[in-house]
Amino acid sequence: MSLSNRCAGSLPPDAARIVPDHYDVIGDVAVITLPDALLPYREVIGRCITEERHNIRSVCMRTAPVAGTRRTAGYAVIFGREGTETVHREYGCPYHLDVKKAFYNPRLASERNRVAKQVREGERVLVPFAGVGPFVIPAAKRGGQVTAIEINPDACRYLRENVRENDMEDMVTLIEGDAMQLLASCGGEYDRAIVPTPYGLNTALDEVIPLIRRGGVIHFYTFTVPQETDILAAKFRGMGCVVNRIRRCGHVAPGVSRWVYDLRRR
Numbered sequence: 001m002s003l004s005n006r007c008a009g010s011l012p013p014d015a016a017r018i019v020p021d022h023y024d025v026i027g028d029v030a031v032i033t034l035p036d037a038l039l040p041y042r043e044v045i046g047r048c049i050t051e052e053r054h055n056i057r058s059v060c061m062r063t064a065p066v067a068g069t070r071r072t073a074g075y076a077v078i079f080g081r082e083g084t085e086t087v088h089r090e091y092g093c094p095y096h097l098d099v100k101k102a103f104y105n106p107r108l109a110s111e112r113n114r115v116a117k118q119v120r121e122g123e124r125v126l127v128p129f130a131g132v133g134p135f136v137i138p139a140a141k142r143g144g145q146v147t148a149i150e151i152n153p154d155a156c157r158y159l160r161e162n163v164r165e166n167d168m169e170d171m172v173t174l175i176e177g178d179a180m181q182l183l184a185s186c187g188g189e190y191d192r193a194i195v196p197t198p199y200g201l202n203t204a205l206d207e208v209i210p211l212i213r214r215g216g217v218i219h220f221y222t223f224t225v226p227q228e229t230d231i232l233a234a235k236f237r238g239m240g241c242v243v244n245r246i247r248r249c250g251h252v253a254p255g256v257s258r259w260v261y262d263l264r265r266r
């Protein structure tokens with residue numbers, strides 16, 4: 001049964017009709033975006049979510065979009081437990097995080113798995129903008145020796161915990177701070193970089209390319225409109241990369257999507 005149908009018995013018909021059927025689940029926290037017209041009914045909607053997903057202990061609604069250096073959004077708990085710290089499992093790996101304190105997008109799980117499957121034993125892998133580690137841990141589990149960089153101290157705390165919990169201490173080096181300043185001192189000759197670029201930091205690619213060995217791979221995530229993807233590809237070619245693949249991985253705003261460019265350094 002859809003969420004709107006489940007809510008129908010508890011809401012006026014006009015309200016039930018506009019209840020979104022999609023919400024994200026991060027561990028035992030559900031996250032939903034509600035239009036203003038549904039705010040008076042938020043608690044009922046939260047309860048209905050817990051009735052259809054019995055493992056959910058907190059339901060949050062988004063109160064502000066992802067923003068700022070740490071890429072965190074605003075959330076308010078509308079039903080259940082006040083806390084938003086949780087453990088999310090993705091492809092068998094546990095990730096501790098607090099939804100309010102660190103970025104996490106469960107919709108990228110299959111994309112992260114696609115990239116992780118390409119990592120070979122012994123590869124040197126660079127992951128700037130590492131967050132709580134959903135690109136880091138799978139690469140390490142595949143046998144990659146991973147250098148991760150992250151600026152948000154809360155995300156770093158969870159990433160350390162996640163490295164421990166997943167038994168990857170020997171495989172991951174975490175550098176806490178600003179990747180744009182630290183990349184230059186991260187050494188070079190990496191086999192692969194996974195770059196989940198925050199909005200507006202496309203210049204990270206200029207810093208990353210020189211650190212990758214010739215023939216090495218860069219998975220570069222960026223935000224753009226479909227009409228611009230070929231222009232970006234031409235730019236990346238001009239920066240010394242072969243563009244192996246361009247793939248859309250999620251909408252972020254009207255007309256704007258997240259794209260991954262799989263690049264190979266010439």
Ligand SMILES: C[S@@+](CC[C@H](N)C(=O)[O-])C[C@H]1O[C@@H](n2cnc3c(N)ncnc32)[C@H](O)[C@@H]1O
Pocket residue numbers: 069070071103104105108128129130131132133134135149150151152155177178179180196197198199
């Ligand atoms: C889009 S999120 C990606 C997080 C993670 N890789 C994931 O997929 O869940 C970007 C991350 O980059 C971090 N960040 C933003 N600016 C940064 C910078 N200049 N240096 C290092 N990390 C940064 C944010 O704190 C956030 O955790």
